[in-house]
Amino acid sequence: QKEVEQNSGPLSVPEGAIASLNCTYSDRGSQSFFWYRQYSGKSPELIMFIYSNGDKEDGRFTAQLNKASQYVSLLIRDSQPSDSATYLCAVSPLTGGYQKVTFGIGTKLQVIP
Amino acid sequence: DAGITQSPRHKVTETGTPVTLRCHQTENHRYMYWYRQDPGHGLRLIHYSYGVKDTDKGEVSDGYSVSRSKTEDFLLTLESATSSQTSVYFCAIRAGANTEAFFGQGTRLTVV
Numbered sequence: 670q671k672e673v674e675q676n677s678g679p680l681s682v683p684e685g686a687i688a689s690l691n692c693t694y695s696d697r698g699s700q701s702f703f704w705y706r707q708y709s710g711k712s713p714e715l716i717m718f719i720y721s722n723g724d725k726e727d728g729r730f731t732a733q734l735n736k737a738s739q740y741v742s743l744l745i746r747d748s749q750p751s752d753s754a755t756y757l758c759a760v761s762p763l764t765g766g767y768q769k770v771t772f773g774i775g776t777k778l779q780v781i782p
Numbered sequence: 783d784a785g786i787t788q789s790p791r792h793k794v795t796e797t798g799t800p801v802t803l804r805c806h807q808t809e810n811h812r813y814m815y816w817y818r819q820d821p822g823h824g825l826r827l828i829h830y831s832y833g834v835k836d837t838d839k840g841e842v843s844d845g846y847s848v849s850r851s852k853t854e855d856f857l858l859t860l861e862s863a864t865s866s867q868t869s870v871y872f873c874a875i876r877a878g879a880n881t882e883a884f885f886g887q888g889t890r891l892t893v894v
Binding site: 677711712713714715757759766767768771772774775 | 824
C-alpha cells in the first residue's frame with residue numbers, strides 16, 4: 670500500500686509569517702509530486718508540482734523535494750489570510766499515469782490576521 | 783475555470799436506491815476521473831476513463847460503475863446506494879500525459 674502522510678493540522682501561523690507544510694511518502698519509486706490547495710467546500714486546485722530534488726519557487730510558494738529522505742514540503746512566505754485552506758500533497762509513480770497518483774489527507778492551514 | 787460541471791451538486795438518497803452522478807466537460811479532454819473524498823482519507827480514485835467507452839477501475843470501485851459514451855460526459859452510478867457511500871464526489875479531467883488535472887466543483891451525496 671503506497672502511502673502519503675500529512676499532519677492534518679490545523680497549522681496556525683500569524684499573517685506575514687512563513688508556513689511550512691510537510692509530506693512524506695512510502696514509495697521510493699515516486700517521480701512526480703504535487704501540491705493542491707482546497708478551500709473549504711471547494712475543489713482542489715494545483716498550485717505547485719516538482720519532479721527534481723531541490724527547491725522550486727513560484728511567487729510566494731516554494732516546493733522542496735528530498736527523494737533520499739522521501740519527503741516533500743511546501744513553504745508559503747508572507748502568509749495571508751487568503752492562504753487559509755487545506756493543502757493536499759499528491760505523489761505519482763514513474764509509470765502508470767495520473768490514475769496512480771496517491772493523495773494525502775491534507776493539512777489545514779489557518780493564517781491568523 | 784476549466785469547463786467542468788458536476789450534477790447534481792447535492793443529493794440525499796435512500797439506502798438501496800440507484801444514483802447517477804454526471805460529469806460534463808467542454809474541454810474535449812481525453813482523461814476523466816471520479817474520486818471520493820472522506821474525512822481522514824485522501825482523495826481516492828473510484829474509476830477513470832481514457833477515452834470514449836474506455837474505462838477502468840480505481841482503488842475503491844466496489845459498488846460503483848461508470849460509463850462514457852461521449853467525450854464530454856462521464857457518468858458514475860451507485861448501483862444500490864449504501865450509507866458508506868455518503869461522501870463528496872469529485873470529477874477531474876486531464877488533456878494528456880504530463881498535463882494538469884482540473885477538478886469539478888464536487889457533489890455532496892448523503893445516503894440515509
